[in-house]
Amino acid sequence: MTRRGRRPANSQTRAAVMGAARETFAARGYLGATIRQIAATAGVDPSLVLYFFGSKDQLFRTVLTSSVDGRQLLSQLFDGPADELGQRLVTRFLRLWEGDAGATASALLRTAVTEQRFGTLVREHIAPAVTTTLVERVGVDPAQASVRAALLASQLSGLVLARYLLRIEPIASATIDWVAAAIGPTIQRYLTGALPTPPATAPPVLNTG
Amino acid sequence: MTRRGRRPANSQTRAAVMGAARETFAARGYLGATIRQIAATAGVDPSLVLYFFGSKDQLFRTVLTSSVDGRQLLSQLFDGPADELGQRLVTRFLRLWEGDAGATASALLRTAVTEQRFGTLVREHIAPAVTTTLVERVGVDPAQASVRAALLASQLSGLVLARYLLRIEPIASATIDWVAAAIGPTIQRYLTGALPTPPATAPPVLNTG
Numbered sequence: 001m002t003r004r005g006r007r008p009a010n011s012q013t014r015a016a017v018m019g020a021a022r023e024t025f026a027a028r029g030y031l032g033a034t035i036r037q038i039a040a041t042a043g044v045d046p047s048l049v050l051y052f053f054g055s056k057d058q059l060f061r062t063v064l065t066s067s068v069d070g071r072q073l074l075s076q077l078f079d080g081p082a083d084e085l086g087q088r089l090v091t092r093f094l095r096l097w098e099g100d101a102g103a104t105a106s107a108l109l110r111t112a113v114t115e116q117r118f119g120t121l122v123r124e125h126i127a128p129a130v131t132t133t134l135v136e137r138v139g140v141d142p143a144q145a146s147v148r149a150a151l152l153a154s155q156l157s158g159l160v161l162a163r164y165l166l167r168i169e170p171i172a173s174a175t176i177d178w179v180a181a182a183i184g185p186t187i188q189r190y191l192t193g194a195l196p197t198p199p200a201t202a203p204p205v206l207n208t209g
Numbered sequence: 210m211t212r213r214g215r216r217p218a219n220s221q222t223r224a225a226v227m228g229a230a231r232e233t234f235a236a237r238g239y240l241g242a243t244i245r246q247i248a249a250t251a252g253v254d255p256s257l258v259l260y261f262f263g264s265k266d267q268l269f270r271t272v273l274t275s276s277v278d279g280r281q282l283l284s285q286l287f288d289g290p291a292d293e294l295g296q297r298l299v300t301r302f303l304r305l306w307e308g309d310a311g312a313t314a315s316a317l318l319r320t321a322v323t324e325q326r327f328g329t330l331v332r333e334h335i336a337p338a339v340t341t342t343l344v345e346r347v348g349v350d351p352a353q354a355s356v357r358a359a360l361l362a363s364q365l366s367g368l369v370l371a372r373y374l375l376r377i378e379p380i381a382s383a384t385i386d387w388v389a390a391a392i393g394p395t396i397q398r399y400l401t402g403a404l405p406t407p408p409a410t411a412p413p414v415l416n417t418g
Contacts, residue, residue: 029323110322113319114240119375153375155367161362162362162363165321166321168359170356178405182405183363
């Protein structure tokens with residue numbers, strides 16, 4: 001039985017699949033989304049999704065990397081004088097998350113937390129990009145940049161968890177200005193304040209994952 | 210065909226199912242774990258798991274609430290003088306997470322992030338328990354206790370993400386003492402320091418989740 005009205009395999013169709021994938025991953029996360037749902041939303045046959053993208057894994061990576069121009073985003077976030085960066089960075093970060101980028105970013109965070117191989121994406125791409133930005137744009141000592149980037153990640157990722165994913169009150173309902181005033185000083189210290197001597201490189205034995 | 214050597218429906222069997230469930234949820238998370246796997250690990254028929262616990266959802270809640278004596282845990286975490294609490298709290302929190310409680314706690318966090326209804330568990334049970342502890346044991350002004358608890362959650366949950374789930378270096382491999390020295394001052398300020406005027410109660414429109 002031929003299906004009438006289905007889309008042909010051209011670049012418009014590819015864009016429709018990308019749009020459907022972005023929407024479905026944002027709503028259901030990586031694990032919850034299926035190729036079948038994405039195909040139905042895009043109005044195509046599931047085999048066409050696989051024809052364009054190969055696998056759900058590959059489709060998810062494509063959605064992520066095409067949604068976000070990482071370098072431009074980081075430049076925006078870290079722009080301006082370093083000595084007032086904390087509060088400004090939190091404000092910009094939350095505005096971004098509450099804009100178009102947020103749904104995709106939430107899907108990435110949910111997936112990175114549950115699927116080891118997407119944790120790698122954060123570790124190997126996002127963290128090093130932030131480290132580089134700290135050196136180039138904020139003037140952080142290169143020897144401390146990765147420590148400062150990791151501390152920054154520890155507070156911003158937890159802020160996203162508390163405000164958007166777990167919705168813990170009153171942080172979930174607070175204004176961006178309030179959150180920036182409360183958390184800004186933490187970010188400022190992590191970026192430019194005094195820190196304890198950098199950690200030893202020998203890893204402790206961790207039994208959790 | 211009767212299966213020989215399967216366990217009967219008694220309290221030892223229930224305990225074996227609980228053990229298998231704890232292990233399976235910790236290894237695979239809520240979504241990844243199946244009743245079938247848990248039953249196989251426990252050496253029982255899947256129907257017996259449902260007989261004891263009703264559903265995967267109910268089994269997960271039972272594992273969580275029976276693994277952790279919340280009040281005792283919170284008392285331990287917040288014990289001692291309030292003016293040196295930050296660094297001490299981070300140290301104790303990380304030791305707990307790297308002990309027996311960590312695997313279950315990681316499974317809870319992963320699941321709370323991906324499944325809305327388990328986010329509710331954190332919002333409605335864990336956050337209020339921390340708020341009460343701040344008032345009773347740390348002497349926090351009741352009017353500020355929920356704000357301070359939410360800020361605490363934003364840093365500790367992000368620390369767990371960065372160190373254990375995303376494994377961002379050098380925080381993933383740093384000693385507990387180093388992490389406590391770096392993050393302790395943040396926790397101290399969130400618990401006892403000056404904060405901006407408490408946030409307005411009117412929630413902003415959030416388009417992410």
